[in-house]
Amino acid sequence: MRYLKGLLLLALLPLQQPRAQSVTIPMGVMTGLQFDVVRFRVPPGAHVKIVFTNTDDMNHNLLIVKPGMREQVVNEALQLGEKGPEADYIPASPNVLWALPVVAPEQVRTLEFTAPKTPDVYPFVCTYPGHGTVMYGAMYVTADTALPYLATDMNIPPQRRQDDISLEEKEVYHSGHHGHDMAALHPYETKAPYLYRVFIEGASPAAIAVCLPMQLAYCWDASACKLRFAWHGGFLDNSDLWKGKGDALAKVVGTKFFQDSTGYPLGGPGAEVRYKGYRLINRFPEFYYTVNGMHVYEMIKPKEDGSGIVRSFRIPGNTKPLVFHGENNEHMQMESSAGTWMGSTLQLSAAEAGAFSIIMTIKAH
Amino acid sequence: MRYFLPFIFLFSAICLHAQSYTVETIPMPPGLKAENGALAFFPDGRLVAAFTRGEIMTWHPRTRQWKLFAEGLHDPLGMLVVSNSEILVMQRPELTRIKDTDGDGSADLYENVTDAFGLTGNYHEFNYGPVKDKNGNLYIALNASSPNGRMRPEVRGTVNPDGRDSTDGRRQMFSAVPYRGWIMQLTPQGRLLPWASGFRSPNGIGFDLSGNLFTTDNQGDWVGTSPLYHVRKGRFYGHPASLVWTKGWKKGSPFALPVNELDSMRTKPVVLFPHGIIANSPTEPVVDNTKGKFGPFAGQLLIGEMNQERIVRVILEKVGGEWQGACIPFLDKQGLRKGNNRLVFGPDGSLYTGQSSHGWLGDDGIQRIVFTGKLQLDILRMSLTAKGFDLVFTQPVTAAALKPGNYHIRRYRYAYHKKYGSPQLDVQAIHIKSIKATPDGKRVSLALDGLAPGFVYEIKLDSITSRQGLPLVNKLICYTLNKLLTAPVVKPAVFAAADIAAGKRFVAASDCAACHRPDVKLVGPSYADISAKYAANEANVKRLAEKIIKGGSGVWGPVQMLPHSNMPVSDAQKIMKYILSL
Numbered sequence: 001m002r003y004l005k006g007l008l009l010l011a012l013l014p015l016q017q018p019r020a021q022s023v024t025i026p027m028g029v030m031t032g033l034q035f036d037v038v039r040f041r042v043p044p045g046a047h048v049k050i051v052f053t054n055t056d057d058m059n060h061n062l063l064i065v066k067p068g069m070r071e072q073v074v075n076e077a078l079q080l081g082e083k084g085p086e087a088d089y090i091p092a093s094p095n096v097l098w099a100l101p102v103v104a105p106e107q108v109r110t111l112e113f114t115a116p117k118t119p120d121v122y123p124f125v126c127t128y129p130g131h132g133t134v135m136y137g138a139m140y141v142t143a144d145t146a147l148p149y150l151a152t153d154m155n156i157p158p159q160r161r162q163d164d165i166s167l168e169e170k171e172v173y174h175s176g177h178h179g180h181d182m183a184a185l186h187p188y189e190t191k192a193p194y195l196y197r198v199f200i201e202g203a204s205p206a207a208i209a210v211c212l213p214m215q216l217a218y219c220w221d222a223s224a225c226k227l228r229f230a231w232h233g234g235f236l237d238n239s240d241l242w243k244g245k246g247d248a249l250a251k252v253v254g255t256k257f258f259q260d261s262t263g264y265p266l267g268g269p270g271a272e273v274r275y276k277g278y279r280l281i282n283r284f285p286e287f288y289y290t291v292n293g294m295h296v297y298e299m300i301k302p303k304e305d306g307s308g309i310v311r312s313f314r315i316p317g318n319t320k321p322l323v324f325h326g327e328n329n330e331h332m333q334m335e336s337s338a339g340t341w342m343g344s345t346l347q348l349s350a351a352e353a354g355a356f357s358i359i360m361t362i363k364a365h
Numbered sequence: 366m367r368y369f370l371p372f373i374f375l376f377s378a379i380c381l382h383a384q385s386y387t388v389e390t391i392p393m394p395p396g397l398k399a400e401n402g403a404l405a406f407f408p409d410g411r412l413v414a415a416f417t418r419g420e421i422m423t424w425h426p427r428t429r430q431w432k433l434f435a436e437g438l439h440d441p442l443g444m445l446v447v448s449n450s451e452i453l454v455m456q457r458p459e460l461t462r463i464k465d466t467d468g469d470g471s472a473d474l475y476e477n478v479t480d481a482f483g484l485t486g487n488y489h490e491f492n493y494g495p496v497k498d499k500n501g502n503l504y505i506a507l508n509a510s511s512p513n514g515r516m517r518p519e520v521r522g523t524v525n526p527d528g529r530d531s532t533d534g535r536r537q538m539f540s541a542v543p544y545r546g547w548i549m550q551l552t553p554q555g556r557l558l559p560w561a562s563g564f565r566s567p568n569g570i571g572f573d574l575s576g577n578l579f580t581t582d583n584q585g586d587w588v589g590t591s592p593l594y595h596v597r598k599g600r601f602y603g604h605p606a607s608l609v610w611t612k613g614w615k616k617g618s619p620f621a622l623p624v625n626e627l628d629s630m631r632t633k634p635v636v637l638f639p640h641g642i643i644a645n646s647p648t649e650p651v652v653d654n655t656k657g658k659f660g661p662f663a664g665q666l667l668i669g670e671m672n673q674e675r676i677v678r679v680i681l682e683k684v685g686g687e688w689q690g691a692c693i694p695f696l697d698k699q700g701l702r703k704g705n706n707r708l709v710f711g712p713d714g715s716l717y718t719g720q721s722s723h724g725w726l727g728d729d730g731i732q733r734i735v736f737t738g739k740l741q742l743d744i745l746r747m748s749l750t751a752k753g754f755d756l757v758f759t760q761p762v763t764a765a766a767l768k769p770g771n772y773h774i775r776r777y778r779y780a781y782h783k784k785y786g787s788p789q790l791d792v793q794a795i796h797i798k799s800i801k802a803t804p805d806g807k808r809v810s811l812a813l814d815g816l817a818p819g820f821v822y823e824i825k826l827d828s829i830t831s832r833q834g835l836p837l838v839n840k841l842i843c844y845t846l847n848k849l850l851t852a853p854v855v856k857p858a859v860f861a862a863a864d865i866a867a868g869k870r871f872v873a874a875s876d877c878a879a880c881h882r883p884d885v886k887l888v889g890p891s892y893a894d895i896s897a898k899y900a901a902n903e904a905n906v907k908r909l910a911e912k913i914i915k916g917g918s919g920v921w922g923p924v925q926m927l928p929h930s931n932m933p934v935s936d937a938q939k940i941m942k943y944i945l946s947l
Contacts, residue, residue, distance in 0.1 A: 031488075031513055057513045057536065057585065059785055082642045082823070085788050105785050106536060129641045130672035184396035186420060188433055196419060197439035197458060204519045205486035206458035208437075222458060222480070223521045242398070242418055247488045247514035277461070277476035285475075 022047040023115075029056035032243070035124070038137040038160045041147055042115045048139075050111040054103040060126045061088055062100040062111065064139060069095040070123035074132030089127045102128065115141050121155050159243075185238075193283045198241060198250040202259060203228040206275075209250060210285060211235040214306035217254065220298075225273035225289040226266075227300065229259040230309055230332075232362060257308075257331040257362045265325050266313075267291040294318070308332065308361035315353055322353035335359045383739040385660055385838075388700035391424065391717075391731040394431040399729040401719030403444035403454065404707040412711070414731060415441035415454060417723050421463070421472075424731075426711065435463050435472040442568075443494045445503070453478060455492045455505055458521075460551070481557040482507055482549065483522025483542025487514040490545060493649075494570050496578070501553040504560065504596075506567040506580060509546035509606050512536030528609040530620035537586040537620065537783055538565050539606045546607030548580065548596055562611060563602035563631060568706070569649025570596070573681075574664055577688070581647040581668060584640055589779030589787030591647050592634030593668070593679060595688045603631040603781065620783070628781050635688040636679055637779060637821050637845045638668075640786065643692050646671035650679070651708040651716075658714025660736040661745055661759050667695055669705030669718060671727050674698045676705055676718065676734075682748050683885070685848040691747040693842040696734060703727035741838045742831040751850050752798070753813035754822070756842075760831035761806030769797040771827045772811065776820040776846075795822065806832060821845050859901045860942040868943025871936050875929070883947070890921045892944045901945040909945075910937035 021043060027050050028036040036055075042048050052062050065073045076091035077084065088101035098113045116122070118141070125136035138155035140147055147153070151161050195210040204223035211217050218230040233254030240248035264271045271291050278285040286299040297314040315322070324346040326334045337357040339348040348356060393399040403415035412424045413434060421435040421444075435454075443455035450465040459480035463472045484490055489511030495503040510516070513536070516524075522542035529539035540546045548567065550560040566583040573579065578596040582588055587604045594602050601608065605619035605627055616622060638644040648669035653662050666679040678695035681688045704720035704727025711717055716734040720727060746757040758766075765771055774797065777789035796814040803809075813822075822844045829837045872878075880888035890898075899905045914937055916928030929937070 057511055057785065082639070084641045130645055186418060187394035187397040187431065195437040197437060197456060199486050204521055205484040205517055206480065206521055275477050275480065277474070280473040
């Protein structure tokens with residue numbers, strides 16, 4: 001949303017500009033050492049007011065410097081050494097035009113000045129130690145209403161040139177559609193099956209997302225010890241997750257055909273589960289966990305024709321009959337290799353429960 | 366000859382300024398986002414490294430080939446090697462045992478070793494470790510959660526809202542699920558026990574050679590400048606959030622406690638890294654265990670720094686029973702990059718540094734630092750004295766070291782408060798009263814005006830050179846003065862000098878040193894402690910000499926003092942005269 005804010009601002013300015021010649025910029029901080037408004041435009045000689053709210057958990061200052069002088073000012077700030085804190089990391093330099101001292105998290109400070117008469121690109125930057133090389137943006141002093149194309153704007157940090165949809169588009173990985181123009185995600189070609197431990201919507205923070213062959217994928221939860229959801233048509237977009245320190249989630253690429261309900265499939269409500277780990281067998285993970293002390297192994301593979309998934313359970317040495325709580329929905333149909341269904345509940349004899357499969361078939365639309 | 370002279374000049378100039386360390390960059394495999402989170406060595410000499418996107422890769426220093434060992438992990442930020450086919454890896458959801466059971470070189474078994482701690486899904490919940498103590502216990506460190514992030518609707522662990530400050534709208538790191546902000550002990554039986562609390566972002570834990578556990582933390586709320594802590598069981602280190610998980614905690618929101626109460630509860634850092642001066646984001650402490658292969662700093666701690674092209678060295682000493690000491694740049698620039706996140710010594714005694722810019726700044730990849738064998742002029746040790754500090758140099762220094770003008774000394778302190786970071790407070794220039802040097806030119810003693818606990822003493826050195834003309838490589842050192850030396854009690858000489866001298870000889874010739882040392886407690890009390898306890902008089906000499914001969918226990922604890930029945934009474938009495946004169 002903050003990316004959008006920057007763009008919206010650009011769109012609004014032309015409306016304000018002709019009479020007022022006064023511009024107010026609401027400035028915040030995004031995680032990953034970035035000003036949320038990465039560039040903005042002001043008319044020459046306009047009255048400019050930057051309302052800087054430090055929405056980060058770190059200290060930041062804000063300096064507006066002479067065109068082309070950003071790196072030099074960052075270096076001058078570093079030269080302050082131990083005198084930095086008392087100077088708010090603002091070097092006494094003719095290259096610094098205007099500056100806000102260090103703003104602590106949650107604080108708001110306002111910088112007001114009259115924009116230069118000379119149209120040019122005036123960098124703004126945080127010179128708090130270590131921030132200056134990445135935390136910067138550009139103030140365009142220009143009478144024009146248009147700014148250069150974002151993707152090729154060399155006055156803003158490289159990662160911001162891909163703001164909005166472009167970054168996500170670039171790094172989306174579709175299983176089985178590994179285009180040649182895509183940046184490599186790993187030092188090897190990913191080959192299904194493979195998995196990621198990820199933060200993902202619809203599961204606990206201890207989730208395991210598995211990419212299966214034939215455009216199928218599922219999320220198994222190592223906290224709840226059960227299948228949480230399954231989908232087809234792709235795998236994951238981890239670009240937000242991997243980008244940095246933001247609170248990001250992996251995104252499902254494709255269409256979900258199953259999302260668990262609140263019940264637990266084995267052992268009944270309130271079952272005590274313990275996650276033990278997984279073993280890769282021909283690269284397919286077989287999960288191992290205990291349910292009320294019973295040792296359960298679960299492996300999920302695609303159906304042979306790719307029309308759904310097969311969940312194979314093993315409970316070695318099982319001596320008791322077992323109930324499996326299934327669930328059907330309009331996208332998927334559940335069947336089993338053994339036992340008797342009573343509605344959505346599968347009754348398994350002790351012998352049947354030793355090894356059985358649940359087959360989930362995607363309904364054709 | 367004309368050609369020759371400049372050549373000689375050039376050659377000697379190179380010799381004089383030859384660096385002690387060279388930095389080599391390890392080529393990374395193409396396609397790898399080389400944000401390094403963990404670094405270790407297999408017993409067979411292969412380097413094993415973990416990266417943000419979940420890869421664990423091995424690299425052989427001889428073949429220089431990279432190979433994939435494991436994949437799919439969630440922000441692996443710590444690793445302990447078990448064998449050539451097995452590692453323990455700390456990732457977000459758990460500590461995982463990763464094993465290649467079929468010998469094909471890639472892992473196939475991922476076992477949950479422990480996941481007995483909470484997760485809210487907040488991005489800041491990074492986990493570090495494990496490191497192993499002599500008894501086989503493992504230690505892991507769990508970050509507090511960031512106010513800049515959220516809690517997911519579905520969390521792991523019981524939620525305690527008291528661990529999250531919402532009283533005054535200020536945003537501080539929080540601990541809403543068990544043991545965020547704690548260092549935990551995992552017993553060999555697999556029980557995960559809370560060990561020490563009060564951490565914010567302890568990115569890196571490690572042992573010294575004597576088995577003391579240390580961790581760094583990062584500047585922020587309640588952390589005025591980044592510290593190094595000596596981690597001990599049951600101690601609290603300053604960030605309040607984690608206190609809610611203290612056994613029997615009944616004080617509600619720890620954020621509501623008065624600052625002075627929190628301050629009195631906390632154990633202070635052994636070393637402060639002044640922000641913007643020494644380090645902004647210190648990372649993993651690793652002890653130089655190379656016995657000299659890596660240069661003159663054996664036994665000292667090296668600590669990575671994310672924000673600068675720097676690795677920091679820490680020099681510790683025990684004062685009043687607690688560690689404190691100095692930090693000094695170890696390696697600055699010289700080809701070293703930023704982002705130094707993980708350090709590990711290779712089998713050949715070279716230091717590998719794993720770098721990461723993840724969500725931050727710096728560089729990615731791995732570099733190797735090799736000791737060239739050339740000794741530079743550096744500060745080997747800094748120690749507190751009754752009047753100031755002693756600096757011990759790696760080489761004899763010239764008389765320039767006796768000029769007060771060549772030292773610029775300041776002291777300052779940092780506030781303990783909920784605000785993010787702290788400015789330097791009570792900054793004061795410190796005047797040098799006198800400077801002495803030992804005849805060998807290696808130890809310089811500075812007597813200072815205004816030696817007080819609670820301050821960082823920052824010394825900048827100028828124009829100091831070795832007698833061979835080498836310049837001082839690191840000219841800045843900061844000592845965190847928590848405790849002063851206890852003032853030495855000047856005892857009037859009550860015994861004959863000859864008796865004292867003889868006593869000293871007898872101590873050296875006997876087995877005393879098996880249990881006693883002049884100033885540290887070993888099995889038995891130190892001589893200084895004995896001297897402090899008993900007045901120097903003939904009655905005590907007689908009484909204690911008898912103890913030496915007959916042995917005993919109870920006065921200093923239950924440990925038995927061995928009898929020395931063959932020792933002549935007159936010898937034992939002279940020993941006591943010597944000890945009580947200390």
